[in-house]
Amino acid sequence: MPCGQKNKHRKHMKNKNRSPKKCHNKRDDYQDHKGAEDSERVEEKPPCSSFSVLVKISEKLCASEPSSDTEWPSCVPACVPVAICSHENEYCHGARNLLYSECRLCHDNPCRSCVDMNVVFVEQCVLYKFKMKQLITREDLLNVIDPHYRYRFDEIFKRAFENIETVFAVNVMEIDSTNHLYDLVSKIKLPNKGRVCPGRGLPKTGLLMTLLAMIFMKGNSLAEKEVWKFLNMMQVYAGRKHFIYRDPWKLINQDLVKLKYLEYRLIPNSDPPCYEFLWGPKAYTETTKMKVLEFMAKGSGIEPNIFLVQYAEALKEENQKVQEKISPGSS
Numbered sequence: 631m632p633c634g635q636k637n638k639h640r641k642h643m644k645n646k647n648r649s650p651k652k653c654h655n656k657r658d659d660y661q662d663h664k665g666a667e668d669s670e671r672v673e674e675k676p677p678c679s680s681f682s683v684l685v686k687i688s689e690k691l692c693a694s695e696p697s698s699d700t701e702w703p704s705c706v707p708a709c710v711p712v713a714i715c716s717h718e719n720e721y722c723h724g725a726r727n728l729l730y731s732e733c734r735l736c737h738d739n740p741c742r743s744c745v746d747m748n749v750v751f752v753e754q755c756v757l758y759k760f761k762m763k764q765l766i767t768r769e770d771l772l773n774v775i776d777p778h779y780r781y782r783f784d785e786i787f788k789r790a791f792e793n794i795e796t797v798f799a800v801n802v803m804e805i806d807s808t809n810h811l812y813d814l815v816s817k818i819k820l821p822n823k824g825r826v827c828p829g830r831g832l833p834k835t836g837l838l839m840t841l842l843a844m845i846f847m848k849g850n851s852l853a854e855k856e857v858w859k860f861l862n863m864m865q866v867y868a869g870r871k872h873f874i875y876r877d878p879w880k881l882i883n884q885d886l887v888k889l890k891y892l893e894y895r896l897i898p899n900s901d902p903p904c905y906e907f908l909w910g911p912k913a914y915t916e917t918t919k920m921k922v923l924e925f926m927a928k929g930s931g932i933e934p935n936i937f938l939v940q941y942a943e944a945l946k947e948e949n950q951k952v953q954e955k956i957s958p959g960s961s
Contacts, residue, residue: 744779745782745786748775748776748779748786749786749793752775752787752790753790753794754774755770756771756802756812757794757832760832760833761830761831761832763830766811767809767810767811768810768811771812790802796928797929798824798832798833798836799816799817799838799839799925800814800815800816800824800833801814801817802814817839818838819916820833820889820891826881831874834881837866837882838913839922839925839926841882841886842913842917842922843922844856844860846909846922846923846940847926847940851907851908852906852908853904853905853906854883854894854905855904857907866878889910889912890911890912890913892910893908894906918947919947920934920944920947920948923940923941923944
C-alpha cells in the first residue's frame with residue numbers, strides 16, 4: 631500500500647477506535663449524572679407537612695401474662711396515628727388524599743379496612759384541630775370521611791373518639807349541640823386542657839395516667855430508672871425532644887411534680903442516691919386507683935380484675951370513699 635494511503639488508513643482507524651470511546655464516555659457521564667440525580671431524589675426528604683408522617687403515639691409492648699402484683703401490665707394503650715403539623719393552615723384533607731392513593735376504597739362493597747381508614751381520618755382531624763386550638767366541628771369531621779361512608783358516620787365517630795380516649799385519657803365531647811362543636815375534655819384537670827404548658831399542643835393526660843398506673847402496679851412507688859426504662863420502650867427519652875411531650879424529663883420530673891400530680895423523693899438509704907416516684911396529692915384528689923387500672927386495662931384489651939392484687943386494693947379504696955361520703959350524713 632502506498633505511504634499516503636497507509637497514513638490515511640491509520641488516521642481512519644484511530645478515529646474509528648477513538649469515537650466509540652467518546653460516545654461511551656458521554657453516555658457514561660450522562661448515566662452517572664442521571665444516577666446521581668436519582669439518588670439525590672431518593673435521599674431528598676420532602677418538607678414536613680401536617681400529614682406527611684404518621685407517628686404511633688405508643689407501641690403495644692406485649693409481655694407475659696400477669697401473674698403477680700410485681701409484673702408490668704401486658705401492654706400499654708393501643709396506638710393512634712397522629713399527624714405532625716408544621717404549619718397551622720395545613721389541614722386534614724392532605725392525609726385523606728395521601729392514603730386514598732395507596733388504598734382504593736371499596737365503594738360498592740364496603741370493607742373493614744376502608745372504614746378503619748376513615749376512622750383514622752377523623753382521629754387525625756380531631757387531634758390536629760385540638761393541637762392548633764381550632765374549633766372542632768361536625769362538618770369538618772364529616773368532610774374528611776369519604777362520601778360513600780358518611781352514612782356510617784356514627785360508627786366512625788364512636789370508634790375514633792374511643793381510640794383518642796384510650797391513648798390520651800381525654801373524652802371527645804359535643805360541647806355545643808346546636809352548632810355541633812366538639813372538644814377534648816381531660817380526665818385529669820391538667821392546665822391548658824391537658825397540654826400542661828401554655829400554647830398549642832396535644833394532651834399529656836395519657837402519659838400521666840400511664841405513670842400513675844405504673845406506680846400503682848409496682849406497689850405505689852416506682853424507681854426513677856424503672857420509669858425511664860419503660861418509657862424508652864415507648865421511644866420517649868430524657869433529654870430528647872418528643873413531638874407530643876416536648877421535653878419529657880422536664881414534663882415528668884418538674885412540671886407534673888410542681889403541679890403535685892407526682893411526688894419525687896430520694897429513696898432512703900440508697901447508695902448511690904436514687905429517686906422514686908409516688909402519686910402526688912392532686913392525683914389522689916382527681917382520679918382513683920380504679921380509674922387508672924381501668925385506663926390501663928382498656929388500652930391493653932383486658933379486664934381490670936385480671937390484676938387480682940391491684941383490683942382488690944382499688945376496690946377497697948372505692949368502698950372507703952363511698953363510706954366517707956355516707957358517714958357525714960349519717961352522723
